[in-house]
Amino acid sequence: MVPGELYFELDCSLDEAQLFYALVVFLWERKTNPVAKAGPELDDAFGGDAAAIISDLTMDLDDLW
DSSP: OOOOOOOOOOOOOHHHHHHHHHHHHHHHHHHHOTTOOOOHHHHHHHTSOHHHHHHHHOOOGGGGO
C-alpha cells in the first residue's frame, strides 16, 4: 500500500482529542510491535484491556494485500 496523507476535522473536547491521539499512537506502535500495550487512558476508556479489545475489533488493511 502506498503511504498517503489524511486530513480531517472533528468537533470534540480536548479530552476526546487526546484519547483519539492515544488510539492512533497505539495502532501505529502495534503495527511494528504486535505485543504493544495500550496506555492506561485507553484501558480506562475501553473498560479493560484496551489492546485485546481493539485487536478484536480491528484488522490491518495491509494484511489484505
